[in-house]
Amino acid sequence: MTGGDSVEQIVxxxxERExxxxxxxxxxxxxxxxxxTYDCARFIRKLLEAGVPLRKL
Structure with missing residues (x-):
């Protein structure tokens, strides 16, 4: 799963990506x-608090 990289390399x-x-x-x-993500309402709340726009399907 880590491709043989150490925890330090992964972090x-x-x-760098961020x-x-x-x-x-x-x-x-x-x-x-x-x-x-299992608690949908709680996860949506977290996203909204971060400013992620909500799009209704």
């Missing part, structure tokens, strides 16, 4: 774990 790569996103104009990054 460094994540930081840095590039922020340099590209992204102004906010929302972090969550898969289990947080």
């Amino acid at each position: 460094d790569a994540e930081r 840095r590039l996103l922020l340099r590209s104009g992204v102004d906010r990054i929302v972090r969550f774990r898969v289990r947080e």
Whole structure:
């Protein structure tokens, strides 16, 4: 799953991706774990609090 990379390498790569996103104009990054998506209302609330727009289907 990690391709043989160490935890330190994985964290460094994540930081680099975030840095590039922020340099590209992204102004906010929302972090969550898969289990947080199981409670839909709570997850939506987290996204809304972060400023992610809600689109009704």
